[in-house]
């Protein structure tokens with residue numbers, strides 16, 4: 001027998017907690033995560049629009065989807081993309097402080113391996129050769145996870161599931177990026193907003209927002225527990241998308257709330273975020289990229305009226321106008337009150 | 353007359369009933385259908401110890417998981433004490449092979465978790481903890497953490513924790529599969545004693561013929577499975593009427609073992625052909 005309790009890593013703790021609740025009939029076990037399988041082709045992004053708006057005649061695009069297509073057609077190499085991203089780090093990071101750990105050496109190595117594979121016609125997946133950044137609450141094997149805190153240090157030996165999925169789709173991990181301490185806050189005060197360095201970037205995926213908007217990588221994997229993807233995306237003009245709970249496994253992520261943590265993509269445009277999300281989610285879900293440029297016909301739109309924080313003035317008028325626009329367009333929107341979903345998940349333990 | 357009939361039907365309500373239960377999965381690539389189980393009819397009486405016995409892939413775990421409410425049957429219905437199963441619930445406690453304890457709670461805190469969560473007063477929680485601690489013989493380890501215990505001791509804690517939750521049925525999926533054979537025999541003996549004492553209803557999954565004959569009131573032999581090409585199904589239901597504790601070297605014990613092995617080998621040689 002050894003002395004003292006074993007030290008439990010955060011994400012292992014979440015797993016132990018839910019397994020124990022499952023044994024007591026108090027929680028539905030999560031389905032096992034399966035290896036990704038990619039079936040769809042990239043959209044044709046020969047002429048990407050800079051702002052990612054839908055062209056009259058084509059699908060949505062963005063820097064990430066464009067770069068992926070350019071890599072396929074041999075117009076650019078992964079090494080070049082990584083060097084561009086490293087230049088952006090050099091240029092902006094001193095002032096903005098987005099990078100928690102730069103992985104220049106391994107990124108260059110992985111990128112050249114991608115280029116070798118590409119030359120031989122071996123395509124790893126839709127993110128082949130694309131440099132990405134990873135929020136510092138998400139494990140990257142062999143790289144310290146600090147969760148933005150002096151009090152936390154862990155050097156994981158395996159990638160978080162989300163990172164593993166991105167890698168197996170061909171992504172190159174460029175850097176770990178900064179976060180609000182333990183992702184418990186929406187300001188990320190240690191970093192600066194790329195549009196105005198006197199302001200916060202928003203958080204807790206603040207580093208992701210800075211990285212995406214300044215070109216330190218073409219996308220970022222962050223997390224959202226209470227708006228941690230949505231706030232920094234909004235404050236930096238990037239696209240962050242919080243997917244359905246559980247659609248991206250949280251294995252290897254320092255937990256904030258075991259029952260509310262979401263792993264989420266951030267990128268420059270809707271199409272880029274959609275592509276990244278398709279890689280991160282289980283492959284048995286229909287790809288969202290296919291839907292990204294498809295218009296709103298047939299979608300159900302709903303607007304929560306009660307218990308939602310009321311935006312003021314200009315934002316409220318905008319929301320109302322967009323909702324009205326949706327209702328008069330071809331989206332069918334049942335004007336039913338939206339109630340928060342009842343979940344079978346246990347309440348968040350006190351103190352979280 | 354009417355009341356008598358109702359009393360009859362109440363006492364006759366089985367702990368668990370499976371009615372024409374089948375399960376079809378989708379394969380990992382989503383392309384093919386995997387027929388894991390088909391046409392399972394079983395009733396498990398209150399206080400019965402039932403073993404599901406069969407080779408790997410015949411759907412034992414799937415059947416158990418449907419009783420637990422982790423999976424929904426594709427066809428048929430599962431009911432516990434007459435209530436259709438709609439999801440997991442504290443009336444069904446599960447013991448897994450790898451214990452699934454709260455690593456940061458002591459043995460006593462692990463056992464007290466269920467009662468406390470159900471809102472029992474502190475004194476009742478403490479009483480339950482004491483009772484189940486002594487039932488599994490771990491009084492001296494109340495303040496120990498799981499990682500400081502051997503595998504057999506951790507599994508005792510897992511059993512005590514689930515029993516302290518007072519479930520209608522205890523579901524066990526190869527719970528002793530990770531233990532060495534001596535510990536395993538001890539655990540079988542202790543489990544049998546505990547279940548006799550508490551009169552717990554148990555569904556116990558195993559692929560060991562000896563374990564099944566040692567523990568069960570009835571052994572359900574399962575066969576088939578997607579790898580064989582037929583859905584998993586019940587091959588044979590064999591009552592075991594021997595006195596506890598059972599002597600694994602006795603002629604009667606070995607006669608039952610032979611009978612079960614013949615059925616199992618029948619199915620597995622069919623699989624090879």
Ligand SMILES: Nc1ncnc2c1ncn2[C@@H]1O[C@H](COP(=O)(O)OP(=O)(O)O)[C@@H](O)[C@H]1O
Pocket residue numbers: 377378379380386388406407408409410411412413414415577578579
């Ligand atoms: N979630 C699932 N998706 C697809 N197939 C599954 C799933 N769960 C079990 N199966 C298949 O169902 C069959 C029965 O599995 P299982 O119940 O685990 O068998 P046993 O416990 O008897 O070894 C196996 O062929 C298994 O591969």
Ligand SMILES: [Mg+2]
Pocket residue numbers: 412413414
């Ligand atoms: Mg099994």
